[in-house]
Amino acid sequence: MSISPPVTPPAFALHGVRLERAGVRVLDDVSLDIPDGQVTALIGPSGAGKSSLLRLLNRLDDPDAGEIRCRGRPVVDMPVRQLRRQAGFVFQTPVMFPGTVRENLEVAANIGDLPAAEVSNRVVESMGLAELDTALADRAADRLSVGEKQRANIARALMTGPEILLMDEPTASLDPETAERLGRTIRHLSTACGVTIVLATHRLKEAKAVCTFVVMLDGGHVVEAGPASALFEESAHPRLRAFLERVG
Amino acid sequence: MSALLQAGQVDARPIIELSWLDLTLAAGLILIAFGLSRWRGVGLGRDVVVGAIRSVVQLVLVGYVLVYIFAIDRWYLVVAALLLMLVVATKTAVDRQDKPNRELLGIVGVAMLIGSGLTLIYVGAAVVRTDPWYDPRYLIPLFGMIVGNAMNAAALAAERLAGEVAARRAEIEAYLALGASPVRAAQDAVRKAIRASMIPMVNSLMVVGIVALPGMMTGQIIAGASPLTAVRYQIVVMFMLMAAVAVTGTLVALWYRKTFFTPAEQLRYEAG
Numbered sequence: 001m002s003i004s005p006p007v008t009p010p011a012f013a014l015h016g017v018r019l020e021r022a023g024v025r026v027l028d029d030v031s032l033d034i035p036d037g038q039v040t041a042l043i044g045p046s047g048a049g050k051s052s053l054l055r056l057l058n059r060l061d062d063p064d065a066g067e068i069r070c071r072g073r074p075v076v077d078m079p080v081r082q083l084r085r086q087a088g089f090v091f092q093t094p095v096m097f098p099g100t101v102r103e104n105l106e107v108a109a110n111i112g113d114l115p116a117a118e119v120s121n122r123v124v125e126s127m128g129l130a131e132l133d134t135a136l137a138d139r140a141a142d143r144l145s146v147g148e149k150q151r152a153n154i155a156r157a158l159m160t161g162p163e164i165l166l167m168d169e170p171t172a173s174l175d176p177e178t179a180e181r182l183g184r185t186i187r188h189l190s191t192a193c194g195v196t197i198v199l200a201t202h203r204l205k206e207a208k209a210v211c212t213f214v215v216m217l218d219g220g221h222v223v224e225a226g227p228a229s230a231l232f233e234e235s236a237h238p239r240l241r242a243f244l245e246r247v248g
Numbered sequence: 249m250s251a252l253l254q255a256g257q258v259d260a261r262p263i264i265e266l267s268w269l270d271l272t273l274a275a276g277l278i279l280i281a282f283g284l285s286r287w288r289g290v291g292l293g294r295d296v297v298v299g300a301i302r303s304v305v306q307l308v309l310v311g312y313v314l315v316y317i318f319a320i321d322r323w324y325l326v327v328a329a330l331l332l333m334l335v336v337a338t339k340t341a342v343d344r345q346d347k348p349n350r351e352l353l354g355i356v357g358v359a360m361l362i363g364s365g366l367t368l369i370y371v372g373a374a375v376v377r378t379d380p381w382y383d384p385r386y387l388i389p390l391f392g393m394i395v396g397n398a399m400n401a402a403a404l405a406a407e408r409l410a411g412e413v414a415a416r417r418a419e420i421e422a423y424l425a426l427g428a429s430p431v432r433a434a435q436d437a438v439r440k441a442i443r444a445s446m447i448p449m450v451n452s453l454m455v456v457g458i459v460a461l462p463g464m465m466t467g468q469i470i471a472g473a474s475p476l477t478a479v480r481y482q483i484v485v486m487f488m489l490m491a492a493v494a495v496t497g498t499l500v501a502l503w504y505r506k507t508f509f510t511p512a513e514q515l516r517y518e519a520g
Contacts, residue, residue, distance in 0.1 A: 021517065059512055060421060080513050081427040089425035095418045098436075111428045153422075160427055 009072035011036040011164055011196045012057055017066035019052055019220075026052045027063070028220040034198055034213070036071065039190045041211035041228070042200040045243065048217040050200035051092070051168050057198065058087040058166055070164075085112050087164040088157030092172050094149035096141035101132075101152050104141050105159050112160035122159055129193060130155035131185045147178040151185070158189075164196045165189065171206060179203065183210045204247050208232060216240050263471055275300070314388065323382040330368075330391050334360060337399035344403045346410065355503045356402045363401075363496030364394045371488045393464065393485060394492045397449060401497040405445035409501050412437035413508050413515075420515055430509040438501045445497025449490050456486055 010033040019027040027049045034040050034057075042050040055061045056068060059080050068075045075083055097104050102123055109119045127134050132151040136144065144152060150170055157165060167186070171179035187210045189195045201207050207214060208228065215225040216239075224237045235241070278300040285293040317325050338357040342348045368391050372378045378386045413420065416437055423433035456462060457479075464485055468478035508516055 058425060060425060060514060061517070062510075062512060062514065076512075081429070084425055085427035091418065091422065091425075093418065095422040097419065097422070108426050111423070111426050111432065156426070 008036055010034055013069040015067045017063045019063045026220050030222055032222050032225055036196050038212040039197040039210055040213040041207035042215050042217060043207050044217035049220040050217055054166050054168050054200050058084045058089055085160040086162055087166055088162035090153050090157050090167040090170050092169040094153040096149055100138050101141050102137040105156050108156045108159035126155040126158040129158055129189060147174050167199045169200050171203060186210055317384050326382040326384045326387055329388060333391060333395050337395045341399045341403040345406055351507055352406060356500055359496050359499035360398045360402055363492045364398045367394055367488045367492040375484055394488060397489045398492045398496040401445040401493040402500045405441045405497040405500040406504050408444040409437060409441035409504050412440050430513050434505050438505050441501040442498050446494055449493040453486055
């Protein structure tokens, strides 16, 4: 008798997802599996629906139709705070709370009900994972550079111990060199810590360097999805090729 | 000591009655404001005149209504008058908002009913101890002051909260994305809204008697009451207004906050 290996459900499975904003269809009949344990890039032109899709994954918004499952479980059946702690979110423009970097991270620990004795260690650990210099811990958060703020936001998202990180254009406001360094950090989070990452990006170079799975969106539709190497090298889809030639 | 006692005695001189001619002479003061507005092109000349006419009509009407209520002396008439004041104040507070709606009307109405009603009951039953309990000579003027201040507190709290939520949208969503409750996510916005609603009254507590003599105290003194009696009433008034403002502003901010979030703890798309 042969025993088949257990099938790992995708990190997220979307089926027939539709989202409208002010009468405009932002996402239309999106069906998609986002694999677990990988770095997935959502690519596509502006207005393609990348950020809107990302916001649906930890229920900052809900779709008007369709279903989203997180590791096999409908997200609407999960306690929303538990889902959000499990799937952390990093915004395009870093948002710092009042106070120091340490206080920013402690806020997240308190929200995540982390035992008080573990908070200090987790702060150091999260800053380390986000490759944010621990000497900045006691600096006023609003005095950090944009790159440091984005790393602080990643560290803060890591404080709740997420298994998934959703990142909305995290390098958009960074210079190319800083963006490349942050890209390496993101890759490291996935390979060394096993965090599943879903990343909306308009930087094709970043998607190629960092991501293992790619989803191309255009006009609220999924154009193509698949392993990064196959998609970038072999896909013959005309819209994908046109996009790659335009931004590549 | 004797001087103090004398100051505490009621002035026996009769109050100076004002005739319609006296009021016409007072209207000259409005003409000054009207003239200045026209002279400098401020654009408020018409409003000054309309406001003056409205104030005459409204005050004369309320004068006759009060005479009627005092003469009939029935509890249900007093309660009806208080409720009417509450309804008008609620509508005024909500109409001042950028986005007035039925939900906010309900929130402000209930918050003002609790904030103003509880304060009036406490002052009437425990402090002034009116007899009969519905004595309109006390309840109506006291409630007028309470509800006027509660109305301002409700309007300020709602307006500030909407502004804070719009300005702090990114921050609130960052809290929610970490798994925070809407209460935590909007905590700073709610705090600012409550603060905004209470600050004018706190400022009044600080300067009362120094910068200005309040209307009720002035009225009592003109009516012949001892300044010391008037002061005691004014102390009660200031304390009751502070309580009514704090309760109303807090309730409006806490309840209105809920309307900015969906049941799934999302900041509403149209919020702010």
